[in-house]
Amino acid sequence: MRSAIRNAVMTTTATSVLLGGIAAAVTPASAVGSAGCTRNDRNHSVWGPNLEWPAIRTGPGVAYKKKGQLDSAGEFWVECSAKNKYGNRWYYGKSLSSGSYGMKGWVAASWF
Known part of the structure; x- marks a missing residue:
């Protein structure tokens, strides 16, 4: 049971990190003065x-x-x-x- 929960948490964390990186790459360019x-x-x-x-x-x-x-x-x-x-x-x-x-x-x- 603990192994299944640990795997689910690790998968969720990895997916969040991956999606965060994709979102940062797609975000419009930052401000330029x-x-x-x-x-x-x-x-x-x-x-x-x-x-x-x-x-x-x-x-x-x-x-x-x-x-x-x-x-x-x-x-x-x-x-x-x-x-x-x-x-x-x-x-x-x-x-x-x-x-x-x-x-x-x-x-x-x-x-x-």
């Missing part, structure tokens, strides 16, 4: 398109977590930029939109 930039684009603002609300993300790509969004026709202060592994340029900076004012993050340059 301005250290991820490859080009200095300081001192200019860009405005989002009308009737669109571009996502502000934790890193340069859609695999990164969405932090918030710019308002329609919202202003974004660009500090720097980088291209992701697909060759798409992403701006890093700060939202000057009323709904997300002061939020720092990454927005796809294709929105502007």
